[in-house]
Amino acid sequence: MKLTFNYVFLLFLVFSFQFSSCAQQQKKSTTKEVPIQEQPKTIKTGADRTTAYLPLLKNKNIAIVANQTSVLQVLQRAEVAPNIMGSEMVQHHLVDYLHNYDRINVQKVFAPEHGFRGKADAGEAIADGKDVKTGIPIISLYGKNKKPSPEQLNGIDVVVFDIQDVGARFYTYISTLHYVMEACAEANIPVILLDRPNPNGHYIDGPILEPEHKSFVGMHPVPVVYGMTIGEYGKMINGEKWLANGIQCNLTVIPLENYTHQSTYSLPIKPSPNLPNDVSINLYPSLCFFEGTNVSAGRGTDKQFQIYGSPHLNKNSFSFTPQPNEGAKHPKHKEKMCFGEDLSTSEHLVSLNLSWLVKAYEQSPKKEFFNAFFTKLAGTKKLQEQIEQGLSEEEIKASWQQGLNDFKKIREQYLLYE
Known part of the structure; x- marks a missing residue:
C-alpha cells in the first residue's frame, strides 16, 4: 500500500515532536540547579554595634x-x-x-x-x-x-x-x-x-x-x-x-556579628608599631621567640616580624641593617649588618613554625643565643632545653599535645563563635 505525501508528513511531525519532548526531559533530568553564591557578610565589631x-x-x-x-x-x-x-x-x-x-x-x-x-x-x-x-x-x-x-x-x-x-x-x-x-x-x-x-x-x-x-x-x-x-x-x-x-x-x-574563628580578617589599623600588616601579624607568634635570643625579628626595618637575622648567622643572599625608627628607637643589632631570611612572601601559617628558631640556633654561638626573656615568652624552660638537646620540631610539638588537648576542653566552655 502506498502512503500519501500528507500521511508521511504527518508521521514526520509526530515523530519530531516526541523526539524533541524526550530530549527536553533528558535535559531537565541531567541539569543541576546551581545555587547563587552569597557574598560573605561584613564582620561587625562590638564597637560597631x-x-x-x-x-x-x-x-x-x-x-x-x-x-x-x-x-x-x-x-x-x-x-x-x-x-x-x-x-x-x-x-x-x-x-x-x-x-x-x-x-x-x-x-x-x-x-x-x-x-x-x-x-x-x-x-x-x-x-x-x-x-x-x-x-x-x-x-x-x-x-x-x-x-x-x-x-x-x-x-x-x-x-x-x-x-x-x-x-x-x-x-x-x-x-x-x-x-x-x-x-x-x-x-x-x-x-x-x-x-x-x-x-x-x-x-x-x-x-x-x-x-x-x-x-x-x-x-x-x-x-x-x-x-x-x-x-x-x-x-x-x-x-x-x-x-x-x-x-x-x-x-x-x-559580641561580633558575622564572625567565626575561621573568618579572614584584615586589621584596618596596625595594632602596634611593629605589626604593620597582615603578614607580620600572622608570623608574629612564631617570630616573637627571637625577642628572647640574639637574633633580630626585624625591628628597626620596614619588615618588622617578617624577617629575621643576626651578624652571627651564615652569610647568604639576604641581609638587613636595623636602624632606629618609629616603635624601635634602639633596635637589636643597631647599624650592624644581619644575615637571615625574608619571610614576607611565605605561606599563611596555620600552626607555629619552629624551624626558623631551630635553624638560627644551629648557626649561632650557643652560649650567646638565649637570654632570660626567652623563658618568659615560652612560658616554660622546656622549650629552650629541647632546642639545646637537638630535638626536632616534630618532637617538640608532640610534647605539647596533651596540654593543648586539655586546654581545648576548657576553651570550649567560653566560645561565643563557631
Whole structure:
C-alpha cells in the first residue's frame, strides 16, 4: 500500500515532536540547579554595634580602655551631589564618639602598652597626660602602673574596654584586660568589653604557660596561640577564676556579628608599631621567640616580624641593617649588618613554625643565643632545653599535645563563635 505525501508528513511531525519532548526531559533530568553564591557578610565589631551598648552607658560616668585601634564605623548622612543627600560609613574613634554623645560622661582614658596613639616602643614607659582633641585625662596602664588604682576608678560607674588583640599569649593587651577586670571586680564596677576579631583565631598551638613563669607577657595557663577573641578570653579569665583571690568581674561582652574563628580578617589599623600588616601579624607568634635570643625579628626595618637575622648567622643572599625608627628607637643589632631570611612572601601559617628558631640556633654561638626573656615568652624552660638537646620540631610539638588537648576542653566552655 502506498502512503500519501500528507500521511508521511504527518508521521514526520509526530515523530519530531516526541523526539524533541524526550530530549527536553533528558535535559531537565541531567541539569543541576546551581545555587547563587552569597557574598560573605561584613564582620561587625562590638564597637560597631552601638545599639547594644549605648543604653548601658547613658547617664553614667565612664572610663575607656583604648588605643588607636578603638574605632567604629557609623552610618551618617552626607551630601553625595549638589542638593542630594545620601549616607556613608564614617570612621570614628570610640573616645571621640562617646565624648560627643549626649548623656554619656567620659571621665578618663586608660592606655595600654604603646600608648593611646600606639606609637611607643615595646616596653617603653608611657607617661600620663591629656588627650589633645578632647581634653580627657589619659592614664597609662604600662610600666609601674599596670592595674588601675582605687583612686583612679573613684567616681567611675562603668569601664569600657575596646582594644584590638592579635591572639598571642605574649601580646600584652590580654594582660591589661586581666588587671582592668581585677581592679573593677575589687571596686564593684562593671566592665563592658567590645569584642574584636582575632586575626590568629584559626588555630591553637604552643606550650602551655607554667605558673612559675607567669609575667606580664604571659599571665595564664594557655598556649602561645589560643584561638579566642578577646571577648571570649575575658569570659575565660572570669570563669576560670584567674583574678586575685578568685574574684569575678561583672563582665558584659558585646559580641561580633558575622564572625567565626575561621573568618579572614584584615586589621584596618596596625595594632602596634611593629605589626604593620597582615603578614607580620600572622608570623608574629612564631617570630616573637627571637625577642628572647640574639637574633633580630626585624625591628628597626620596614619588615618588622617578617624577617629575621643576626651578624652571627651564615652569610647568604639576604641581609638587613636595623636602624632606629618609629616603635624601635634602639633596635637589636643597631647599624650592624644581619644575615637571615625574608619571610614576607611565605605561606599563611596555620600552626607555629619552629624551624626558623631551630635553624638560627644551629648557626649561632650557643652560649650567646638565649637570654632570660626567652623563658618568659615560652612560658616554660622546656622549650629552650629541647632546642639545646637537638630535638626536632616534630618532637617538640608532640610534647605539647596533651596540654593543648586539655586546654581545648576548657576553651570550649567560653566560645561565643563557631
